[in-house]
Amino acid sequence: xxxxxxxxxxxxxxxxxxxxxxxxxxxxxxxxxxxxxxxxxxxxxxxxxxxxxxxxxxxxxxxxxxxxxxxxxxxxxxxxxxxxxxxxxxxxxxxxxxxxxxxxxxxxxxxxxxxxxxxxxxxxxxxxxxxxxxxxxxxxxxxxxxxxxxxxxxxxxxxxxxxxxxxxxxxxxxxxxxxxxxxxxxxxxxxxxxxxxxxxxxxxxxxxxxxxxxxxxxxxxxxxxxxxxxxxxxxxxxxxxxxxxxxxxxxxxxxxxxxxxxxxxxxxxxxxxxxxxxxxxxxxxxxxxxxxxxxxxxxxxxxxxxxxxxxxxxxxxxxxxxxxxxxxxxxxxxxxxxxxxxxxxxxxxxxxxxxxxxxxxxxxxxxxxxxxxxxxxxxxxxxxxxxxxxxxxxxxxxxxxxxxxxxxxxxxx
Numbered sequence: 433x434x435x436x437x438x439x440x441x442x443x444x445x446x447x448x449x450x451x452x453x454x455x456x457x458x459x460x461x462x463x464x465x466x467x468x469x470x471x472x473x474x475x476x477x478x479x480x481x482x483x484x485x486x487x488x489x490x491x492x493x494x495x496x497x498x499x500x501x502x503x504x505x506x507x508x509x510x511x512x513x514x515x516x517x518x519x520x521x522x523x524x525x526x527x528x529x530x531x532x533x534x535x536x537x538x539x540x541x542x543x544x545x546x547x548x549x550x551x552x553x554x555x556x557x558x559x560x561x562x563x564x565x566x567x568x569x570x571x572x573x574x575x576x577x578x579x580x581x582x583x584x585x586x587x588x589x590x591x592x593x594x595x596x597x598x599x600x601x602x603x604x605x606x607x608x609x610x611x612x613x614x615x616x617x618x619x620x621x622x623x624x625x626x627x628x629x630x631x632x633x634x635x636x637x638x639x640x641x642x643x644x645x646x647x648x649x650x651x652x653x654x655x656x657x658x659x660x661x662x663x664x665x666x667x668x669x670x671x672x673x674x675x676x677x678x679x680x681x682x683x684x685x686x687x688x689x690x691x692x693x694x695x696x697x698x699x700x701x702x703x704x705x706x707x708x709x710x711x712x713x714x715x716x717x718x719x720x721x722x723x724x725x726x727x728x729x730x731x732x733x734x735x736x737x738x739x740x741x742x743x744x745x746x747x748x749x750x751x752x753x754x755x756x757x758x759x760x761x762x763x764x765x766x767x768x769x770x771x772x773x774x775x776x777x778x779x780x781x782x783x784x785x786x787x788x789x790x791x792x793x794x795x796x797x798x799x800x801x802x803x804x805x806x807x808x809x810x811x812x813x814x815x816x817x818x819x820x821x822x823x824x825x826x827x828x829x830x831x832x833x834x835x836x837x838x839x840x841x842x843x844x845x
Contacts, residue, residue, distance in 0.1 A: 482774025539736025
């Protein structure tokens, strides 16, 4: 596929692909009107970035909303070719629950009516919800049914931009890459349930009645010792009836029960090797008459639309660098020229912001501690002043009493 085709679904890349002006992206992307309360998109590089222009992408802007928008391009088939789907996602809002994936639709999709149940070819990308769900979806539609990958692929959950790449090959193999590094691969037939199994258990086969699959058996010569049976609990020999125990009122006194130190538990004969052991019985398999190979599972005939159809609790995710191509090397090169160039400057800017925020919080905490200390000093000064006043009053009162005593006639003393 040519660069002119790729340009049809790019929001903004390097100058080689002429990034869209701010006013043009809205004419390229069609918002669905299936619901009246879809969340609004905006074009922005976010709060931190590697390049203020090149890192502009579509950002979710309203919390607790569904989002639905799509871009159309010239329809094509990936028959006999690799199909590469690639884009970047930045959850700068510390996402708690929401999708970060894309959907690839057939060209006959009504974009103005796109919604969660609209039939798609491929769904690919990260999905996060709480601590339990942090995975990469890889879902293919095969003969009208959506099939989820049987493997668990973990996604990135930090606040930086990450590159997601899906490669689908005509030999029915696939590869998933994150940040240009392979994280999973395999065959379509093995890792999805597109086809019935090649082999099934022979319905006519049954385990022989004399098949012994017990590896160990009880030793028939082992007998239980005569002194084995002891009660599990016994009356406490050290317990004494309380002096105030009234049998008429309280009934007959019985000592409390305690665990019996001589109790040995349930007796079981020792185990020995089973001389008739034949091993586990394996159900014989036969070719599945319903299985039919399909060498075209990978093929989609009318690819024509890339869509963002997702839900987010906390908004702020930025999607950028969308790419669909049949050239794996081209996808790698574009990744290096876009995300690869801006990732470190973005990381540095984020780190500087975090350092500044931490410093401001430390200064704020320091000021609060200083104010608290000042308040404590003021309270202490007020207490000392009150004590001084009380001391002065006590001295004056004592002095007054002494003067009164001295003023009394001697015969009154």
